[in-house]
Amino acid sequence: MSRPLRSNFEPGSSRWAVRRAQWRALGLTDADMEKPKIAVVNTSSEMAICFSHLDGIAAKAKEAIRAAGGLPFEIRTAAPSDFIISAGRRATYILPTRDLIANDIEVQVEGAQLDGMLLLTSCDKTVPGQLMAAARLDIPALMVICGYQASGHIGNEHVDIEEVFLHAGYHAQGNTSLERLTEMSEQAIRSPGVCSGMGTANSMHSVTEALGMCLPGAAPVAALSARMWAHVEASGRRIVEMVEEDLKPRAILTAGAFRNAAAQVQAQAGSINCIKHLQAIALEAGVEIDMAREFDAAGERVPVLTAVRPIGPLSIEQFDAAGGARGVQSRLAPRLETGVLTCTGATLAQNLEGVTVSDDNVIRPLDNPWGAEAPIVLLRGSLAPVSGVVKVGLRTADRNLAFRGPARVFGDSVSAEAALKAGTIAPGAVVVLRGQGVRGGPGMGGASRLVFALEGAGMGTACAVVTDGQLSGLVNKGLVVGEVQPESAEGGPIALVEDGDMIAIDVTTKRLDLEVPEAVLAERATCFTPPEPAHDSGWLSIYERTVSPLSRGASLIERARTR
Structure with missing residues (x-):
């Protein structure tokens, strides 16, 4: 090595001596x-x-x-x-x-x-x-x-781990049998x-x-x-x-x-x-x-x-x-x-010099893409002043890119799934799942389980979902907005939504809006109380107390720097 290494300590020094003793023993x-x-x-x-x-x-x-x-x-x-x-x-x-x-x-x-x-x-x-x-x-x-x-196959049908996850949601709503789900789980990973x-x-x-x-x-x-x-x-x-x-x-x-x-x-x-x-x-x-x-x-x-x-x-x-x-x-x-x-x-x-693509249909040229419009869209508006994220995937003529409906609010996936199973979530609703963000989780509880349950119940396109939680990489059939910021635990507008409030989602205009007068929201905000810490010890307690907002990467060092 022609340049000095930081790992080489001065011979005779304390650091050199104890390290040499350890490493000679190895x-x-x-x-x-x-x-x-x-x-x-x-x-x-x-x-x-x-x-x-x-x-x-x-x-x-x-x-x-x-x-x-x-x-x-x-x-x-x-x-x-x-x-x-x-x-x-x-x-x-x-x-x-x-x-x-x-x-x-x-x-x-x-x-x-x-x-x-x-x-x-x-x-x-x-x-x-x-x-x-x-x-x-x-x-x-x-x-x-x-x-x-x-990944694997059942007959001619492809099956992988994400599809097992998806069909577990279907099974929860009675639309995939336990036998089928078991078979999928046996074949998904090879x-x-x-x-x-x-x-x-x-x-x-x-x-x-x-x-x-x-x-x-x-x-x-x-x-x-x-x-x-x-x-x-x-x-x-x-x-x-x-x-x-x-x-x-x-x-x-x-x-x-x-x-x-x-x-x-x-x-x-x-x-x-x-x-x-x-x-x-x-x-x-x-x-x-x-x-x-x-x-x-x-x-x-x-x-x-x-x-x-x-x-x-x-x-x-x-x-x-x-x-x-x-x-x-x-x-x-x-x-x-x-x-x-x-x-x-x-x-x-x-x-990249000399790099070529061997199949023009698998990786298409710029002038003949699989899709001309963004598969990931950032929304902003009165319900998401910082942002919310939609994964649209490939846009087809029958893909619904706008939704407007009354809110049905839940603080956890379990109660939302129970309401779905009981038939109390009506078609046309915007299901709001909050308290799932980096502070409210803490650590972003997954919202995909609820989304898959909705699809399993045949409500994937009949309802929309808005959440401050994290979503799976799967593309959903309906409109699903994840990672809404500011999150509920920080007092963002998603914390102020009440059942029946009208919510409008429009991917084309990149908007996510809560159609409630500002004066009403201001009054509700006076009653907002930040949630008590979910943990009083352990790693999640440390994370909850130190994590920065999602817009800053949910970083631990960012909050420390700004104190």
Whole structure:
């Protein structure tokens, strides 16, 4: 190594002596201790299939780092799978675990003064958590995309984990049998890796490539495929080079990179969860940018170039084979900021030289898109002064883009589902589910269960839903507005809605309005009392007391900075 390393301490010093004693006991030589010290960040877990293959990947990554002249240290973090960690506390551990991962990494990597990080990324919250840590610590860091799972079939019918989730809502309303749901759950997942559709995990993997934080061509990739292993080995070599070059995340994570990421998500009709994750990563990188407005702007200039399930008929395998995220970038190049630096040390433009798309129907050209209008739309209005989000997907002639009806207000999904089952939610209602935001959850309880129950009851298009909670990456049949801000717990207008109030949603004009006179709302506001903290101890208590609004990425550091 030609440049000094922060991990090499002065011989004879206290830090040098105790570290040498520890590491000699581990079998390391003095020569080993002079090498670049690389954290291999592993979110392995035996509880979830999306993480079950990471120990083998970590072993291969460490071999590659050693072969390149580095010294790897494997470290572990929390491993949140939405379908496993959602069982407790009304599914509110999911989003807060993102920040726990970032803090886990900081403690171990910064505390030990390691020189670089190779981050093995899998299920959706690990991606932003690791990127947040990379931006925060600003030492050479490289993401390794660990792949999507194979999904299954029942006869000729495709089935994956998202469809199991959807049909669980149908079963709750009596429209999918237990036998059918059981069969689906047995066939949905056929290998390790993340959910196989363009949900949050695969969307964030593509975001990672758009940001320049993984090797080109890494997303998406089939878990345990030959191409995945090739990327693992190449990434192990590259991170050692990045330490030598002193190429750090903040040189890569620029405003232009974040704008490119917003364009990538819109072009792929990806997950709305990417908005808040990108906002949090930008904050850690010191980039002052409003990601909601960047998504809005990207939706105006970028068409939908691919249609992977759930918004279209394509499989993730077809998207992968056609060129994946890099193929989309090659199509979008005239509308991207291609001068941005990437982890290769080259610009995005240089990385895209010679890249082609192998199937013009899977990843279409700009002049023949799957859809000309934005699949993700930001709404604003008297009910959402900051924003609300709708995932429209591909717009068809029969897709309803406007809804107006009386509010039916609930404070939790359980009571809303009970009312639905009892037949007390009438067609034409706007179901308002509040108290689900980052403060009110805390941590954004999922609202999708209610949405799927409505669809299972045959009310998917007969009602609309407005919530300050989080939604699944699935596209809903009816109009569903999620992540309304300010949230109920902060006294936003959604906290003031009463049964019978008229609510108007219009995707075309990007409006979400509560049709109640301002004087009436002002009077109601005088009676608003912020909810008592839901937890008096534990991680969720810490999160509830320190989390910033969703518009600032639901970050823990933002509130601390503004005190």
